[in-house]
Each structure stands twice: as structure tokens, then as C-alpha cells.
Amino acid sequence: MNRVKKILVVGGGIGGLAAGAAFAQRGIETDVVEIQPDSGVLGIGINQPANSLRALKNIGVLEQVCDVGFQYDEWKYNDEEGNLIARCPSSMGGDGIPANNALARKDLHGILIGAAKQAGATIHYGKTITDLLDHGESVDATFSDGQHKNYDLIVAFDGISSAMRKRLFGDAYEPIYTGFAVWRVLAPRPDDVKCINLFQSTGAKAGIIPLSKDWMYLLNVTPEPDVRYEPNRFVNMLHERLAGFGGIIGEIRDHHLKADSTVVYSPLRECMLPAPWFKGRVVICGDAAHACSPHLTQGAAMALEDAVVLAEEITADHGRAVNDALNAFMRRRYPRAKFVQDASHQILADEMAVTSDNIAAARIKMAIDLPRQMAAADAFLNQPA
Ligand SMILES: Cc1cc2nc3c(=O)[nH]c(=O)nc-3n(C[C@H](O)[C@H](O)[C@H](O)COP(=O)(O)OP(=O)(O)OC[C@H]3O[C@@H](n4cnc5c(N)ncnc54)[C@H](O)[C@@H]3O)c2cc1C
Numbered sequence: 001m002n003r004v005k006k007i008l009v010v011g012g013g014i015g016g017l018a019a020g021a022a023f024a025q026r027g028i029e030t031d032v033v034e035i036q037p038d039s040g041v042l043g044i045g046i047n048q049p050a051n052s053l054r055a056l057k058n059i060g061v062l063e064q065v066c067d068v069g070f071q072y073d074e075w076k077y078n079d080e081e082g083n084l085i086a087r088c089p090s091s092m093g094g095d096g097i098p099a100n101n102a103l104a105r106k107d108l109h110g111i112l113i114g115a116a117k118q119a120g121a122t123i124h125y126g127k128t129i130t131d132l133l134d135h136g137e138s139v140d141a142t143f144s145d146g147q148h149k150n151y152d153l154i155v156a157f158d159g160i161s162s163a164m165r166k167r168l169f170g171d172a173y174e175p176i177y178t179g180f181a182v183w184r185v186l187a188p189r190p191d192d193v194k195c196i197n198l199f200q201s202t203g204a205k206a207g208i209i210p211l212s213k214d215w216m217y218l219l220n221v222t223p224e225p226d227v228r229y230e231p232n233r234f235v236n237m238l239h240e241r242l243a244g245f246g247g248i249i250g251e252i253r254d255h256h257l258k259a260d261s262t263v264v265y266s267p268l269r270e271c272m273l274p275a276p277w278f279k280g281r282v283v284i285c286g287d288a289a290h291a292c293s294p295h296l297t298q299g300a301a302m303a304l305e306d307a308v309v310l311a312e313e314i315t316a317d318h319g320r321a322v323n324d325a326l327n328a329f330m331r332r333r334y335p336r337a338k339f340v341q342d343a344s345h346q347i348l349a350d351e352m353a354v355t356s357d358n359i360a361a362a363r364i365k366m367a368i369d370l371p372r373q374m375a376a377a378d379a380f381l382n383q384p385a
Contacts, residue, residue: 004152004314004322005029008141009121010129010164012039015286015303016157017112017123021059022311023155024119031151032116033143035158037126039113043105044184044264045211047196050092050099051381052301057097058308059119064111069103070210072195077370079363080201082247086367088374092382100196100297102211108300129154129164134280153322154282155310157303160269162288168279175269175291178345180352181224182294183238184264187256189216190248199249200366202356206242206249218252223352224267234263268293268348272341275334278326285310290337295347296377298340305385306333336385343377 007023009016012034023030048056048065056062075088090099116123131142138150156164160175189210198207203223210216222241229237235257242253257263273289286303313329314322354362 004325006149006151006153007031007314008033008129008139008149008151008154010154010156011158011286011288012036012113012123012125013157013159013286013303014108014112014300015307016155017109017116018055018059018304019155019157019285019307019310020116020121020123021061021112021119022307023314024116024121025059026311026315028311028315030116030119030121031149032121032123033127033129034123034125035128039109039123039125041105041109042264044186044262045102045209045215045217046105046108046300047100047102047209047297048108049090049297049301049381050094050097051385052298052304053093053097053101055301055304055308055385059115061111061115062097064114065103065108066098066101068107068111068212069101070189070212071098071101072210073099074195075374076195076197077366078197078199078247080199080206080245080247080249082197082199082249085200085363086370088371091375091378094382102196102209104211104215132167132282134282136280139281152281153314156282156284156288157286157307158288160271160287160291162284164282165273165284165288168282168284169273173271173273175271177226178268178270178293178348179223179226180221180293180348181265181267183220183222183234183241184217184266185238185252185257185261186211186215186217187252189214193248197248199245199247200351200354200359200362201244202354202359203352204241204244205351206245208248208252218249221268221348221351226267229265231263231265234265235259235261238263270341270345272338276327276330277333278330281322283310283326283329290341292341293344293348295344295351296340296381298344298381301381302337302340305336309333309385332385336381339380
């Protein structure tokens with residue numbers, strides 16, 4: 001019989017907090033351990049497509065995220081001067097779920113913390129798991145503060161550099177650097193920016209995403225070596241990398257990118273753990289199992305779906321063994337995570353393969369292919385998780 005009464009969630013990021021809420025809302029005693037000393041979140045904004053919003057609705061926070069975010073139903077692709085190449089109306093959502101809602105990362109974090117706590121989950125900051133002993137029917141966890149506790153299940157949402165993935169599966173599935181990185185900075189939103197706009201250049205892509213009535217963020221995807229840059233160089237480096245862009249990207253570069261701007265630099269790494277993502281009573285979820293490039297804005301969506309689907313399967317009244325519930329989880333999760341992984345990687349590869357020799361042909365191909373490709377991705381992802 002499936003009698004999961006106590007769960008440990010390792011990692012208090014987007015997926016871990018949502019899992020904390022989803023398990024606790026179903027009556028499971030849930031501890032979340034987060035290695036960072038507080039809930040401070042790095043990053044600027046995040047887009048939540050409709051499937052992400054469905055998972056957030058499941059844990060009761062759809063209204064809250066929509067109240068602080070910016071909803072829209074279209075992606076536009078432009079050249080580097082801002083001339084329109086393709087419009088891709090989003091065909092996701094419906095039944096009260098917007099096609100997209102973008103918001104500040106710290107707002108999403110705050111809302112998820114509130115949901116997890118309100119449901120009764122306990123969040124421990126500055127704490128991690130240091131050892132575990134899986135007895136088959138339960139797992140003993142040892143923590144960094146020397147405490148021990150027994151759980152029916154351990155769920156690792158400890159991010160792309162997951163120590164839990166390494167513990168379970170060794171070094172075979174370490175993240176792979178794509179050769180590209182994303183630069184992001186906040187800027188005021190002009191009234192006429194009402195959806196995602198992307199700007200394709202040669203070997204680089206910029207974009208803007210509205211986040212609220214007042215704010216949007218600029219992104220720039222560029223080829224970069226796998227080295228660490230000093231953060232005090234970020235503003236100048238981003239300025240240089242935006243040199244080829246005109247239109248609104250040029251305006252942001254010239255008028256809003258200031259010496260004291262906070263630029264977030266994220267090298268793009270990918271990892272895909274083959275199924276199954278669990279061993280015994282320990283399961284790996286979110287970026288720890290399937291970190292993708294952000295080109296479909298689906299990474300957090302996949303983590304949120306993992307959280308909700310795992311909670312559903314673990315508590316489904318099937319009288320099943322935990323192992324069967326985890327296999328059912330895998331059957332629902334692997335195809336979607338793999339689809340997002342592959343499609344996001346292909347978009348990144350196609351965009352970064354645009355050179356001065358092929359850009360004219362690439363623009364024609366984008367105009368023909370993108371609306372169809374985005375509609376196909378939407379149709380797949382709009383199906384129930
Ligand atoms: C540039 C960029 C843009 C993106 N834009 C979007 C977007 O628009 N939409 C979208 O859906 N997704 C987006 N993503 C992806 C999204 O951010 C991730 O997929 C998502 O954060 C994954 O959630 P997670 O909970 O699995 O991991 P994380 O959010 O990374 O959380 C992991 C948590 O675990 C903690 N942790 C790590 N190790 C331990 C340990 N040993 N013990 C305890 N805690 C630990 C970390 O401190 C962290 O809090 C983007 C990603 C990038 C890089």
C-alpha cells in the first residue's frame with residue numbers, strides 16, 4: 001500500500017516550494033531544506049506559459065501571480081532593427097488560464113513561499129541533507145545541523161548542479177555547457193510593448209519581455225567561452241554585445257543600461273537524466289533532472305508540473321506501492337520534459353547558426369516556419385500534464 005505520510009524536499013527554489021505546497025495541501029507532513037541562508041532570489045523576470053499557470057492554479061496561486069504579472073497572448077519575431085518577421089499567436093490557455101503571464105522572479109518566489117507555508121510545509125534555510133540511508137520502506141536523512149529524521153520519500157529539487165542527482169546516479173549526467181549565455185537587465189516598459197518581442201541578429205538574439213505595468217526585461221543570447229567573468233564588467237560587456245541592434249533594443253542600450261544597472265549573466269547549461277529519475281525512495285525532479293535552454297520559457301513550467309504530478313500520483317487512491325506511483329509519475333513526466341529539452345535546444349541551435357551569409361534565407365525560413373513550429377509546441381504543451 002502507498003502510505004506516504006512524511007516527505008523531505010531538498011531545495012527551496014521554484015519546484016521545491018511548489019512541491020512543498022502540493023504535498024502539504026494533500027495532508028503530507030513536508031519539510032523543505034534550502035541550502036541558502038535565506039529566500040533571496042537571483043534573476044530578473046520569468047515567463048509562465050499556460051501549462052505553468054495550470055500547475056500554479058493547482059496549488060491555489062493563479063490569481064496571485066496574475067495580479068502581479070503581465071498577461072499576453074503573442075510572441076513576435078523581428079530583425080535586429082525591429083522590423084517584424086513573424087507573429088506567433090499563443091494557442092495555449094483557456095478556461096480562465098491566460099496564454100502567458102510574466103512576472104518578477106522575487107514575486108513568484110514570495111508567492112510560492114506563502115503557499116507552502118500556508119499549507120503547513122516547514123521551510124528550513126541554511127540547511128541541507130548530508131547523508132541518507134534508504135531502508136526500502138523509508139529513508140533516514142542526516143542534515144548539516146547534525147539532526148536526523150526518517151521520511152517515506154525524499155524529493156530532490158536541488159537545481160541544475162544537483163548533489164542529489166550525483167549521489168544517486170554518479171557523474172554520468174552532469175550539465176553540458178551549450179557555448180551560449182543569456183544577459184538580462186530590467187528596463188521601463190513603454191506602453192506599446194505588450195508581448196514577448198525577439199530580435200534575431202547574426203549569431204545573437206535579443207528580446208524584451210513585459211513583466212508588469214511599469215517594467216520589462218531585456219535579454220541577449222550570445223556565444224561565450226566557458227569562463228567566469230567579473231560581475232563588474234557585465235554592464236560594459238552587455239553594452240558591447242548589443243552594438244548591432246537598433247530599434248527598442250538600441251534605445252535600452254543607449255538610455256537605460258547604466259553603470260549601476262544590475263545585469264544578470266547566465267551561461268546556458270543543459271542536462272537530461274534518462275528515465276527513471278528515482279532510485280528506491282528518492283526521486284530527482286525539476287532542473288536537477290531536466291535543465292533546458294530557456295527558449296520556450298518552459299524550465300520552471302516543467303519543475304512546477306513535476307511537483308503537482310508527483311503529489312497527484314503519490315496520493316492517488318490506487319492502493320499502489322510507492323514504486324508504482326513513481327513509475328506512473330515517470331510515464332507522465334518524461335515525454336513532456338524530453339519534448340521541451342529537445343525543442344528548446346533546437347531553437348537555440350537554429351538561432352545561433354544565423355550568420356551574415358545566411359541571414360536573408362534565415363529570415364524567410366523564420367517567417368514561414370516559426371508560426372507553425374510555435375503552434376505545434378503550444379498544442380503539445382497545452383495538453384494536461
Ligand atoms: C536565463 C534563463 C531564463 C529562464 N527563463 C525562464 C522562463 O521565462 N520561464 C520558465 O519557466 N523557466 C525559465 N528558466 C528556467 C527556470 O529558471 C528553471 O527551470 C527553474 O528555476 C527550475 O526550478 P528548480 O526548482 O528545479 O531549480 P531552482 O529554481 O534552481 O532551485 C533549486 C534550489 O535548490 C537549492 N539547492 C541547491 N543545492 C542544494 C542542496 N544541496 N541542498 C538544499 N538546497 C539546495 C538552490 O539554492 C535553489 O534554491 C530560465 C532559466 C534561465 C537560465
